[in-house]
Structure formats: C-alpha cells, structure tokens
Amino acid sequence: MKIALIAHDKKKDLMIELAKTFVNVLKKHQLFAxxxxxxxxxxxxxxxxxxxxxxxxxxxxxxxxxxxDGQLDLVIFLRDPLTAQPHEPDVSALLRLCDVFAIPLATNLSSARIMLKALEEEQIENQFHLRKDE
Incomplete structure (x- = not known):
C-alpha cells in the first residue's frame, strides 16, 4: 500500500512514536510524507x-x-485542531479529497493506531480506493 504520513508541528512527536511502534508494519509499504x-x-x-x-x-x-490521481491508499494526518494553521485551506482540501476518493484517513492518534493495527493484521486492503476514472 501507499501511505501518506503528515503531522502538524505539535503532533510530530506523536507521529515519531507511532512510526516507531509500527515500524515493522510501515516498512512493508511505500511511505510518503x-x-x-x-x-x-x-x-x-x-x-x-x-x-x-x-x-x-x-x-x-x-x-x-x-x-x-489515485496514487495513495491510506493517509495518516495527525492534526492539531487547537492551533491556527496558515495553510488551513490546503488542509481542508486534502481532507475533502480523501472523502471524495474514499481514501481511509486517520486524523488523530487513536484512529491512526486502529488503521495500522488493521493493516498489521491484514484486515485492510486497498479495496476502498476508487480509481481516478470512476
């Protein structure tokens, strides 16, 4: 699977810990960040x-x-909802695109852990992914 990893500044430490915890899962996939x-x-x-x-x-x-463009299967975006982001329109657009193209999206540590655990247990596949031409 192709996985995107994104974290706002105040969530970067959580992303590092998440990646360390699931390093054996993540190393089997193509990662983008x-x-x-x-x-x-x-x-x-x-x-x-x-x-x-x-x-x-x-x-x-x-x-x-x-x-x-159909190049990602899963997005983990640890967002900081309590801090104003100068690029908030870009963030909103990314979240909307995940919804439009039915890309599984985790926006907090709990949902990210659930997704990665499901990936580890091979319970999640790219079956959710809509093709660009659909």
Whole structure:
C-alpha cells in the first residue's frame, strides 16, 4: 500500500512514536510524507520515506494531488485542531479529497493506531480506493 504520513508541528512527536511502534508494519509499504515529518520519521526509524515539500509550502497540496490521481491508499494526518494553521485551506482540501476518493484517513492518534493495527493484521486492503476514472 501507499501511505501518506503528515503531522502538524505539535503532533510530530506523536507521529515519531507511532512510526516507531509500527515500524515493522510501515516498512512493508511505500511511505510518503510532508517535508519535516518525513525527515523526522527517517531520522528516528530509518524507514524509507519519500518526502514532499513542507505542508505550508505546498506539501499538503502535493499529497492531495496524489490522492486525486489515485496514487495513495491510506493517509495518516495527525492534526492539531487547537492551533491556527496558515495553510488551513490546503488542509481542508486534502481532507475533502480523501472523502471524495474514499481514501481511509486517520486524523488523530487513536484512529491512526486502529488503521495500522488493521493493516498489521491484514484486515485492510486497498479495496476502498476508487480509481481516478470512476
């Protein structure tokens, strides 16, 4: 599966811990991340992660484009709902695209753990993914 990993600044430590906990699951899949999140995951886990731009510099839009083009199967976006984000329209667009294309989306640690546990137990497949031409 192709998985995107994104975390707002105040959630990056949680993303690192999540990646460490599920490193054996994540290493079996293609990983993509926004800039700083990807760098931190690589540094702390050694996972192979293709990095996009930083979220505020277009990384969220790059991930959204991948969703729209059918290039992602699952998105984990640990959001900080209590801090204003300068790129909130990009965040909203990405979340909307996940809904439009039926891409499983976790926006907090609990839902991310459930998704990765299901992936670990092979209970989740890319059957949810709509093709671009559908």
């Amino acid at each position: 926004t800039g700083t999140t990807g760098r931190l995951i690589i540094e702390h886990t050694g996972l192979d992660v293709r990095r996009m731009k930083s979220g505020p510099l277009g990384g969220d839009q790059q991930i959204g484009s991948m969703v729209a």
